[in-house]
Amino acid sequence: MSRPRVVIVGAGFAGYRAARTLARVTRGRARITLLNPTDYFLYLPLLPQVAAGILEPRRVTVSLPGTLHGVRLLLGEADGVDLDRRSIHYTDPEGGTGSVGYDRLVLAVGSVNKLLPVPGVAEHAHGFRGLPEALYLRDHVTRQVELAAAADDPRHRAARCTFVVVGAGYTGTEVAAQLQLLTDSLARRLLPGTARPRWILLDVAPRVLPELDERLSRAADRVLRARGVDVRTGTSVKEATREGVLLSDGGSVPSRTLVWCVGVRPDPLVEAVGQPVEQGRLIVDPYLQVPGRSDVHACGDAAAVPDLERPGRFTPMTAQHAWRQGKVAGENVAASLGLGRRRRAYRHRDLGFAVDLGGVQAAANPLGVPLSGLPAGVVTRGYHLAALPGNRVRVAADWLLEAVLPRQAVQLGLVRSWSVPLDTASPEPARQRPGGEPARQQTLPRNPLQGDS
Numbered sequence: 320m321s322r323p324r325v326v327i328v329g330a331g332f333a334g335y336r337a338a339r340t341l342a343r344v345t346r347g348r349a350r351i352t353l354l355n356p357t358d359y360f361l362y363l364p365l366l367p368q369v370a371a372g373i374l375e376p377r378r379v380t381v382s383l384p385g386t387l388h389g390v391r392l393l394l395g396e397a398d399g400v401d402l403d404r405r406s407i408h409y410t411d412p413e414g415g416t417g418s419v420g421y422d423r424l425v426l427a428v429g430s431v432n433k434l435l436p437v438p439g440v441a442e443h444a445h446g447f448r449g450l451p452e453a454l455y456l457r458d459h460v461t462r463q464v465e466l467a468a469a470a471d472d473p474r475h476r477a478a479r480c481t482f483v484v485v486g487a488g489y490t491g492t493e494v495a496a497q498l499q500l501l502t503d504s505l506a507r508r509l510l511p512g513t514a515r516p517r518w519i520l521l522d523v524a525p526r527v528l529p530e531l532d533e534r535l536s537r538a539a540d541r542v543l544r545a546r547g548v549d550v551r552t553g554t555s556v557k558e559a560t561r562e563g564v565l566l567s568d569g570g571s572v573p574s575r576t577l578v579w580c581v582g583v584r585p586d587p588l589v590e591a592v593g594q595p596v597e598q599g600r601l602i603v604d605p606y607l608q609v610p611g612r613s614d615v616h617a618c619g620d621a622a623a624v625p626d627l628e629r630p631g632r633f634t635p636m637t638a639q640h641a642w643r644q645g646k647v648a649g650e651n652v653a654a655s656l657g658l659g660r661r662r663r664a665y666r667h668r669d670l671g672f673a674v675d676l677g678g679v680q681a682a683a684n685p686l687g688v689p690l691s692g693l694p695a696g697v698v699t700r701g702y703h704l705a706a707l708p709g710n711r712v713r714v715a716a717d718w719l720l721e722a723v724l725p726r727q728a729v730q731l732g733l734v735r736s737w738s739v740p741l742d743t744a745s746p747e748p749a750r751q752r753p754g755g756e757p758a759r760q761q762t763l764p765r766n767p768l769q770g771d772s
Contacts, residue, residue, distance in 0.1 A: 322350045326421035328397045330355035333619025333641040334427030340649025342389040344659045356396045370453040371497035374717045381709040400592050423652050430583035430620040439559035444579040446741045455734040468509040478573035480516040487522035491580030495520045496676040519549040535682040538691035542680045597623035605664035607648045618644035627666045673699040
């Protein structure tokens with residue numbers, strides 16, 4: 320008899336874990352295909368360190384063919400799902416199209432940037448969703464300090480050395496913390512005797528890291544303020560221009576850099592499936608199965624999974640959930656094919672969160688124990704090394720080199736601004752679906768093992 324076909328769409332934390340679990344449980348008794356735009360799994364929690372020049376880009380990428388044995392990688396982006404015919408339509412990286420059939424489908428397409436209707440943001444802000452954005456931001460920040468060093472006008476110099484980050488969640492806080500250390504290092508070398516670069520962190524929430532325990536939030540706030548980061552809570556951007564930003568409190572900030580870290584929304588493909596959704600996420604039962612569709616499972620940011628610990632609510636869009644849901648989805652798909660143990664419901668137990676603030680500073684609450692400073696830094700880096708599916712030695716080596724050698728800061732020029740638009744779901748003129756309809760732009764999977772971005 321032919322082996323059943325399982326297609327997993329997306330190789331973020333949920334999709335990667337589902338593929339790895341399925342391969343382990345089925346042991347070659349199923350044909351597993353992983354459809355993803357890239358050949359790597361991206362470990363997003365360490366992406367701010369890539370932007371800051373601490374880690375090389377390949378350190379946070381894990382090869383899919385190299386680590387998912389028994390899984391066929393299909394490079395492409397899904398842009399259509401036909402549930403009745405059990406097929407996925409996709410566009411490959413070179414613009415070609417194709418389709419792949421399945422007996423079981425796992426949707427783990429993740430999320431894209433969440434845009435708010437703020438004038439000028441889509442045109443002038445920089446997102447932070449994947450390697451291209453991180454590499455571009457590092458070049459951009461380095462360039463601003465270098466251009467400031469060559470400027471004669473003090474106001475022009477100050478504007479280039481002012482950096483605004485919107486969103487004081489995990490990603491925004493880590494971006495501000497890590498890149499503030501980078502610009503201070505650059506300024507000491509290029510702008511001696513002048514005021515240090517200015518970083519402003521904005522959020523409409525009453526405190527930074529509102530998802531964390533208030534003690535950890537206060538600890539992170541103290542670290543940021545001690546370094547000179549201007550933390551403004553209850554404030555956001557009213558309008559963005561090429562010359563700066565207007566704030567919701569009536570103020571204005573001359574700046575050439577606006578980093579948008581306000582959160583994510585489910586990939587638009589989810590709603591195109593045509594099944595019931597909850598705030599853009601595909602509704603599933605506790606077994607991660609789409610009701611009425613025994614052949615379709617969903618997990619991660621793409622799925623609205625009932626929270627059995629909090630009846631009536633859904634699990635939040637965090638990668639800690641996505642990682643564990645991927646394992647349950649893999650086991651349940653195998654069980655539905657008669658290739659594994661009986662299926663089980665997804666039930667989450669929080670292990671805590673960790674936020675790396677650069678240097679030896681961090682905020683963490685492993686197993687509910689609040690930590691800050693050096694102990695939190697040790698726990699945070701140990702956690703990341705344990706969570707990484709690969710490259711552990713290389714990451715540890717980069718951290719060691721960072722501790723004993725001066726940081727390298729040069730513009731690589733590999734990524735241009737037009738190639739990293741903030742709206743990762745906007746039409747891409749260079750690619751067309753059959754019939755001339757614009758395809759969705761390629762998006763990179765969202766991958767943290769900690770909280771949301």
